[in-house]
Amino acid sequence: MLDVCLLGSGGMMPLPYRFLTSLLLRYNGNNVLIDCGEGTQVALKKKGWTPKPVGLILFTHFHADHISGLPGFLLSLGNAERTEPILLAGPKGLERVVRSLLIIAPELPFPIEYREFSGDTEFDWEGYHITAFRVNHNVTCYGYSVSISRSGRFDAQKAKELGIPLKFWNPLQKGETMEGEDGTVYRPEMVMGPPRKGLKVTYTTDTRPTENIVKNAAESDLFICEGMYGEEDKISKAKENKHMTFTEAAGLAKRANVKELWLTHFSPSLPNPKEYMGQVRQIFSPAYPGKDGKTLELQYED
């Protein structure tokens, strides 16, 4: 129902087999990108997908490895004949940065809308509920939780008992209130059970571990977290550069009680993240190293 694809898993600099940071979420024909490092448009093409349904790009921050692919991506989007607006959202200053980059993409066939945050915030977009939360990097940086809600179960027996006309069943399931010809009002809550568990993905890179991450990642189906360094002895470097080690990420995953952890945003000095997964899994067992093109189709429970 919610498809997740890690397009690029590289931090700072790309490697021949590792594009820079980008995550793609696909749900119901509207796609969301989080970050857009150099090569994002190529990574997408490698999957055989078109950029056209991408209508929202969320930026964690404006370091080049997270945004350098934007001009090319938007040009490809135009070339894919998108004419609907695209929303770009991220920290304060986003519009200034993007306008500056667009000096090499001055003519795009779709309007660009901007949404800048000046603190933790929530908003809805095309069925996605998005929470942007501050993390702790050397510049203002946000993590994102993206949720898909799921309505309660429709009780057909109850609808029959209440004599609700059949033609209202579908609108009621979609959450619409209907009125019969005799003036009777039918509300969704009359026939719908309590909301069921939806889907939740949390993504955070370029940050030290924080309580805000644990809080926002809580109960995620998938938690994608930076792991700049695999080596335990790089903890001081991680602190200095405001990044994390693999085991720090695992600690967050455990405390947030997520279902699955993917590590990403690897240092170019880390050619083989797999090597360090042993110690990660001692802390949090369902942990996996991210790699370019890694996908997961998240399904509703039951």
Add this chain to the structure above:
Amino acid sequence: MLDVCLLGSGGMMPLPYRFLTSLLLRYNGNNVLIDCGEGTQVALKKKGWTPKPVGLILFTHFHADHISGLPGFLLSLGNAERTEPILLAGPKGLERVVRSLLIIAPELPFPIEYREFSGDTEFDWEGYHITAFRVNHNVTCYGYSVSISRSGRFDAQKAKELGIPLKFWNPLQKGETMEGEDGTVYRPEMVMGPPRKGLKVTYTTDTRPTENIVKNAAESDLFICEGMYGEEDKISKAKENKHMTFTEAAGLAKRANVKELWLTHFSPSLPNPKEYMGQVRQIFSPAYPGKDGKTLELQYED
């Protein structure tokens, strides 16, 4: 002596196996890049090379596919610990465009120098002689000829006959004029033969065929020319978008009497340029389709 590597052969949009436009020239420890599309830094890493010796980047024009990789490339250059200046050269407006892009790479450990052209021009850089010449695109665009000159042969017999002290032989070969203790002046032309044929590479993309290209590409050892379209029936599209077909490029190569032609800057709609080489070779036999990573080591004659 002069190594040429086509880092990226894609025009307009990259494909999974085709980075955007970029050419690397390597000579005597100082490297020149022509254009820097998205993925250039990755293409370079794929060859196993460091960006550090790149001290000059020439830009044909500012369409995104020719410059979108610049912020990432410069950041990688900084990361490779370059501290010497880098010279960026291209059409008027270059500094404004680059400064705008560098909003995501504000701190680089080397100075950037700019050289903007307002017409055909020539200059020397670290042993390279560079000619920038106007071509015919829908924005101001330049082609480049890059030459390495070669001095004449040293005549040891003559040096002996003239009684030139042995310690002056090497400086004279390097073109220096020397003076003996008795005041005798020794000039290179006394012992050096006439300059021998050097090496010449000409590179031009994003243009219709022009006389200026034929003139500047004349007698090149390697002529790298755009071939946006392989299909002959795309000639009207080529004219409209100010590009070329393969056979038009072959016609230029023949008239310029070059040694070898590489086609590049392929349309994303052209997945397999090889298919169209038959008709190209009927016009100009030593013609090859470019592809990412294609290299040639140009050697002096004899």
